[in-house]
Amino acid sequence: MAVESWTPAGPALLFCPADRPERYLKALDRADMVILDLEDAVAPVNKAAAREALIANPIAADRVIVRVNPAGTDDHELDLAAVQATPYRVLMQAKVEDPSQLAAHHLPTIALIETPKGALRVEEIVAAPNCVGLMWGAEDLVAGLGGTSSRFGDDEPYAGEYRDVARHVRSRVRLAAGAYGKAAIDAVHIDIADVDGLVAEVRDAVALGYTATACIHPSQAAHIREGYAPAAETVEWARRVLETAVDYDGGVFALDGQMIDGPVLAQARAVMSRAGATR
Template structure:
């Protein structure tokens, strides 16, 4: 594992930072990340064929009695490590140590640490780690966790968060105003995770939409995630993949605008200029770069 305190981080979700971090850190190859239970090896390749990245889950998707078998399956059924994340159990548990031992027997190099709560537990993985912020304590430490050198990205989760609050629902119910939307505390953590990731030049993954039949709700959340600079959205069912990809795919008009912005910036040597009556400066230029990066990401995924 190579660390470089002066590494120049490339544009990630609209940020340009220089923070201590990994050289050549892994990035998702596309915006749709599909969870797959690690104790169902017959689904590994199918999930990878349907999505941009598969998250092989050793935690919530696997019952405690099946975790030993899940780890054996993880080792015995390799898939493309460049498009695979392994979700491991929370630090401080026996399963956590056994998960890391299993990952060490594979070519996988990216883990997602469930219920991440402190810097030490991220460093302890000695792997490129996506910190899953889903507890009250983790939420209060999101900024410090994002700054950790081997933390390459953040994701957040609503259900464990609400359970940790002693609550009963992360979303407003059908008989309440704003039905189906996140309650304010969940929305706050979603915002904090995005801000912490951006502050340290790391990517951010939006949480799963558990109601598979609520396509309109999923589409709305993806649209909002894209507007806020999220890099990807996780999902639990293959039917959600195309809605996520479509939401992250820039329109033809947006791509044309972005290309004109970059051409104008080259003509003006990076200085401020006007395009169709809009002042184009550094922040707008970075937004254009993000649009084109999403096009490149989509083309790369289709070619794989």
């Protein structure tokens, strides 16, 4: 059964361990949406407590995503049962490798592409009826390849630019999401102190049309929001392009020495859309 399209409430999506309910509202205050995490952020011995906390401490349902454990695990089924006892209805499913892994439930789901198999099947996964978006993860991906670092900073494994394999998967995820009109969420920047690196990646994500960027620390959310919000002069350019286009009935025209055609009009609409999403 197909589900309606989904767009996050804003570009900054902050992970929060589900077994730390005292952090739920603080995370929600700092970010546009909170990803209450039942998977990697929770130690195996605390999984049951995390599910109990998820049920017992509801927050704004329209600003929450719940990350559940991978299909085929005992925790996955328990996670789904817990979510059904909450007002939350958007999942992020870890380590999706096949569209059939989304078929066990009908909840709107962001498929997390973070394994070699998942990367090779992303075009099939995004077509699943209840897949509303894609996110990718570099570290699990590289671990699944038997590697040691997703980035070129050899002395600091989480610093530097992504290696080619990680960039390839990032590109495939973006292309697949774009082809099917689904949300695309960029991976977390693990080096919290590397603000310059985060800002650069956010700018690149915006240029490629990513919908949002996930983060692991509240301090990163503000940089993500700022990066997705277009500058005032860019918004003014987009407004003038779209207003002028009305007089040309979709044809090519020149504005301030720049040729404006269909692709440029689409970019102007994207700017206005991001401006509205980040107010």
